[in-house]
Amino acid sequence: MRHRLIVPSAAAACLLLAIPASAADATPGAPGAGDSYYPNSGNGGYDVSHYDLRLNYQPKTDKLDGTATLIATTTQALSRFNLDFALDVKEVLVNGKKAAHTTSGSHELEITPxxxxxxxxxxxxxxxxxxxxxxxxxxGYTAWNRTPDGAVVAQEPDSAPWWFPSNDHPTDKATYDVSVNVPDDVQAISNGVLASKSSKLGWTRWNWRSTKPQASYLTTLAVGKFDITTDTTASGLPVLNAYSKDLGDNGPSARASIERSAEVIDxxxxxFGPYPFNAVGGYVPNVKTGYALETQTRPFYSPSGFANGANVPLVVHELAxxxxxxxxxxxxxxxxxVNEGFATYAQWLWSEKEGEGTAQELADYVYNSVPADNPFWSVKPGDPGADKQFDRAVYNRGAMTLQVLRNAVGDKTFFEILKQWPTEKKFGNASVQDFVAFSEKVSGKKLGSLFDTWxxxxxxxTTPPSPGVKAGKPAKKSFTAPAQPKSWKKIQEAQAAHRH
Structure with a gap:
């Protein structure tokens, strides 16, 4: 006969108190970081501080084996949490103990400790x-591109799920150790400083280290046959560039551009203030893609970005x-x-420095060369929508906004803003609204109408981005389009090469 156990209320209270509050309150972490464009990117419930990636890659078969170790801090009591990942998982350990795992959707790894x-x-x-x-x-797409002698992974807004598990959103940055074992006849290129490399049994292990906070999509890997050059900036930062040995006619122009990286950083x-990281460089693999990406400390460049000769504005864009x-x-x-408008304006400032057209001339040229009924003006750079995230309006209209700001607050204040912003927000995250508030604080002016308009x-x-004319007010006289600045064609090529 089964008897029901009746526990006195006082004893029941004691039993409840014996259960840790965190266990009672534990819930699954959110499967997304809450991004308005990409709700499934990133995860909730924890912050990663460091990734250690130990990889073996065979170019002939495109087979990747890896062990990723993540150091994280929980932001809530967790019964379960997710990582963004799309490869086959063999085993998961949490705090050294085996954890249950399963997958959901296209790239959600669910872990139950x-x-x-x-x-x-x-x-x-x-x-x-x-x-x-x-x-x-x-x-429907892959961020992993095979090359004749290896592979490269560099894409925005997602690239990590193809090669390591992560909290894949820019709001969760971490430091990285990336150790890649590849056959002796190829090299492995990644972010940061090459800490060491060693060879045995026909394989070479390349150990890369990034010691400053880095977003997952800015973490890159390239395996192939490269010519590697080294240099230093004026402040002594190490510069490492890598060029595929099979770039054909684009090779010399790529080198003529990327070898100026130290000059651009100086x-x-x-x-913009002190360079924020501990290494500089770039790499050009033998890929057929048509874009570049600002992978941290070591931007990725497609060979096609140099098809019309040297393209220093592209290097300026990625390094900005x-x-x-x-x-x-x-x-x-x-x-x-806050990414693209500023990188484009950096190109305009470089043009100004080189005597190939001032930022004002470039802003006026764009304004006057695009008719009012062109779809260009229907894109709102401050919130373009996921399908227009890399539209040329985000770049060019975005840069015009900064020129209008420059005219509104004056050069002295503007360049204080341009230098103080990356210093105050260093290694952090920011919104458009954060920059508006920051500009108002530094300038002491109300700028909401200016940013709303542009x-x-x-x-x-209705008003061109010209000095002495308030944005949003009718111009007092007709405006004649200036001649095309000398740098405009190269700036356009650079933007086309950067858009994904």
């Missing part, structure tokens, strides 16, 4: 995995992103203007 995780505690997560990245598609440091986009990253992908109005502003 053997015991609930308390809020505010540091945890370690080990994921052992393998797969063929080029065969994996998320939302110039940028005088305009080290301040605007990499060090100061978006809070939400709708804030893409960033959030789906029509051509």
């Amino acid at each position: 053997p015991a609930t995780l308390e809020k505010g505690k540091q945890i370690s997560v080990v994921v052992r995995y393998s797969g063929t990245p080029s065969q994996v598609k998320i939302d 110039w940028g440091s005088t305009v 992103h080290q301040w605007f986009g990499d060090s100061v990253s978006v809070k939400n992908w709708r804030d893409i203007w 960033l959030f109005t789906a029509s051509k502003p």
